[in-house]
Amino acid sequence: MNASDLAWDDFRTVLAVCREGTLSGAARLLGVNHSTVFRRVNALEEKLGVRLFERLPEGYAMTAAGESVREAGERIENEVLGLSRKLIGRDLGLHGTLRVTAPDAFAIKFLTPHLVQFSHQYPDIRLELSMANNYLDLTRREADVAIRATTTPPESAIGRRLCTLATTVYGASSYLEKKQPEQAMERHAWLMPDDELAQLPYAKWLRNHFPTARVVYRSNSLLGLFEAAKRGMGIAPLPCFLGDQETGLQRLLDPHEELASELWLLSHPDLRRTARVRALMDFLAEAIGSKRKLIEGGTAE
Numbered sequence: 001m002n003a004s005d006l007a008w009d010d011f012r013t014v015l016a017v018c019r020e021g022t023l024s025g026a027a028r029l030l031g032v033n034h035s036t037v038f039r040r041v042n043a044l045e046e047k048l049g050v051r052l053f054e055r056l057p058e059g060y061a062m063t064a065a066g067e068s069v070r071e072a073g074e075r076i077e078n079e080v081l082g083l084s085r086k087l088i089g090r091d092l093g094l095h096g097t098l099r100v101t102a103p104d105a106f107a108i109k110f111l112t113p114h115l116v117q118f119s120h121q122y123p124d125i126r127l128e129l130s131m132a133n134n135y136l137d138l139t140r141r142e143a144d145v146a147i148r149a150t151t152t153p154p155e156s157a158i159g160r161r162l163c164t165l166a167t168t169v170y171g172a173s174s175y176l177e178k179k180q181p182e183q184a185m186e187r188h189a190w191l192m193p194d195d196e197l198a199q200l201p202y203a204k205w206l207r208n209h210f211p212t213a214r215v216v217y218r219s220n221s222l223l224g225l226f227e228a229a230k231r232g233m234g235i236a237p238l239p240c241f242l243g244d245q246e247t248g249l250q251r252l253l254d255p256h257e258e259l260a261s262e263l264w265l266l267s268h269p270d271l272r273r274t275a276r277v278r279a280l281m282d283f284l285a286e287a288i289g290s291k292r293k294l295i296e297g298g299t300a301e
Contacts, residue, residue: 008080011073013040014052018070021059081140082270094275095124101143104131105222105242111147114287118280125276133197133221138268145280147288149261150199159266159281162288166297167202167259169252170243175232176250185209185252189216189234196220202237205258240297255297263288263295 016026016037023037030037041060045052052066062070102111107129115127135150136142138157146157149165171188179188192215193202206213216234219225222242229236230248237259243249265285271277288295 008076010040010044011069011076013037013044014066014069015073015077017041017053017060018062018066021061023060077140084141094122094279096276097126097128098145098276098280099128099130099141099143100145100147100280101130101132101136102147103133103149103222105226105239106147106149107131108223109242109245110288110291111284114284117287118283121283122276122279125279135199138266141268144267144271144274144277145284146264146266147284148264148266150264151262153264153266156268157266158269158272159264160285162263162265162285163292164296165261165263166240166255166295167237167261168240168243168255168297169235170229170238170246170249171235171252172230172232172248173250174248175229175234176252185235186212186214189214191215191217191219191225191228191234191236193222193225193237194218194220197222201259201261205237205256208258239295241291241295244294244297 012030013026016029017023020026020029023034023041027034027037041053048065048069050065051063052069053060054063100115108131112129115129119125119127130136130143135148135154136146138144138146138154146159153159153161169185190206190210190213192206193200197220206215217225217228219228222238225236226238226242226246228234229238229243230246235252238249240255243251265281265288267277267281
């Protein structure tokens with residue numbers, strides 16, 4: 001066979017299996033079912049006359065031939081994505097689709113009302129919101145605009161620092177009233193993020209300051225901790241914009257510098273001249289800026 005026999009869908013299938021390591025994971029990534037990926041891989045291997053993957057009990061592992069196809073596929077993918085960004089970057093119309101990503105707690109409790117307002121103001125722009133605590137890849141256009149809690153934004157992105165993202169420890173009134181007023185922090189029941197939120201500084205802070213603290217609950221979502229804290233399960237580190245607006249929660253400490261992060265509004269450099277991207281970034285910068293005091297640990301305005 002020759003190179004012209006390979007289609008882009010062949011490369012996409014190989015890349016998905018390589019990245020996920022299983023057929024079911026690749027199927028989710030491609031938006032197809034497990035059996036479709038199985039058939040595509042087998043048909044491609046038969047067409048090429050080589051084995052691309054070793055079938056192991058724990059999943060699919062690349063062979064040397066599979067690695068070669070993956071490398072070629074990534075080069076093509078980067079070219080396609082680069083072309084896509086450049087074409088979109090020349091779009092001067094206030095219409096089309098915008099993919100937005102933000103952490104789930106910020107998206108639900110803060111961002112959504114502003115996106116509704118933006119949609120009313122720009123009815124020809126269709127918004128897609130991905131509530132993701134992991135960082136979606138702006139280079140691969142997994143998102144066009146990202147709101148991230150980080151002190152180290154990627155060098156491949158452009159944008160602006162919006163404000164400090166203050167955090168402190170909260171407990172429900174119903175929980176705290178059962179405790180002694182001066183109870184040591186270590187003796188409380190702690191609600192903490194799990195390993196999926198490893199980018200947050202909470203775990204290190206807890207070990208440094210309260211090494212004997214008892215963690216009774218973990219969640220991969222700050223909203224999960226928020227809901228558990230509201231119901232009196234224990235105390236939890238929460239962003240001030242989340243904890244301060246819940247009347248049933250009380251601060252146990254002032255906002256702590258070691259728990260603070262920064263809020264960034266980011267996009268890819270190729271999209272800097274795209275009218276709808278500029279419109280959304282300017283809109284969100286103003287909207288979030290108007291609530292800066294709340295986000296930085298002051299009172300709601």
